[in-house]
Amino acid sequence: AQSVTQLGSHVSVSEGALVLLRCNYSSSVPPYLFWYVQYPNQGLQLLLKYTSAATLVKGINGFEAEFKKSETSFHLTKPSAHMSDAAEYFCAVRGDDKIIFGKGTRLHILP
Amino acid sequence: ETGVTQSPTHLIKTRGQQVTLRCSSQSGHNTVSWYQQALGQGPQFIFQYYREEENGRGNFPPRFSGLQFPNYSSELNVNALELDDSALYLCASSLPGGQGNYGYTFGSGTRLTVV
Numbered sequence: 001a002q003s004v005t006q007l008g009s010h011v012s013v014s015e016g017a018l019v020l021l022r023c024n025y026s027s028s029v030p031p032y033l034f035w036y037v038q039y040p041n042q043g044l045q046l047l048l049k050y051t052s053a054a055t056l057v058k059g060i061n062g063f064e065a066e067f068k069k070s071e072t073s074f075h076l077t078k079p080s081a082h083m084s085d086a087a088e089y090f091c092a093v094r095g096d097d098k099i100i101f102g103k104g105t106r107l108h109i110l111p
Numbered sequence: 112e113t114g115v116t117q118s119p120t121h122l123i124k125t126r127g128q129q130v131t132l133r134c135s136s137q138s139g140h141n142t143v144s145w146y147q148q149a150l151g152q153g154p155q156f157i158f159q160y161y162r163e164e165e166n167g168r169g170n171f172p173p174r175f176s177g178l179q180f181p182n183y184s185s186e187l188n189v190n191a192l193e194l195d196d197s198a199l200y201l202c203a204s205s206l207p208g209g210q211g212n213y214g215y216t217f218g219s220g221t222r223l224t225v226v
Binding site: 032034036041042043044045046049090096097098099100101102103104 | 115117142152153154155156166167169201203207214216217218219220222
């Protein structure tokens, strides 16, 4: 069965600093992995997805993630945080025609 | 392309009542999935519909049921509402298996409050 674990329910970074949100996955088959963002009182927006092509995936709003099979990781990064990045971020894996989500990481941006 | 639209956006119901939530899928998508997101949690898979039939179900009781229509839109019905059913209900449309450039596209959700 597939699963994802997000490390850290809350992460705080200063504006302009590096953003790093951690996600580890478990999958018995080559995984399809996703990062979604959720702004307050809104639905989920796809940031990026990995589908076994390039291991470094570039997404929207300057985010990217690197698939590392040896570490079973799919961490999300952004070189320079902006106040508008404050939101909840979910790592997810596709399994049996559904998406399995992590518990989420709330990103706080400090001025 | 139109995105996924859900209605209503907010709803308040009394314990024991029944509720119907609606979802219109993104143009070109023939598969609809429903998720429940409790406060402070990640979304949990309820079920999926493909070709108007249920095609996978999560750990939810039978009082959660659904429909898919020929135009691929969908309804989620919940009977005998309980306080714990209070949550954001998200609909996602896709091609089978999340194929294509867009993968799974989510709507903005319906916020259900059971009192």
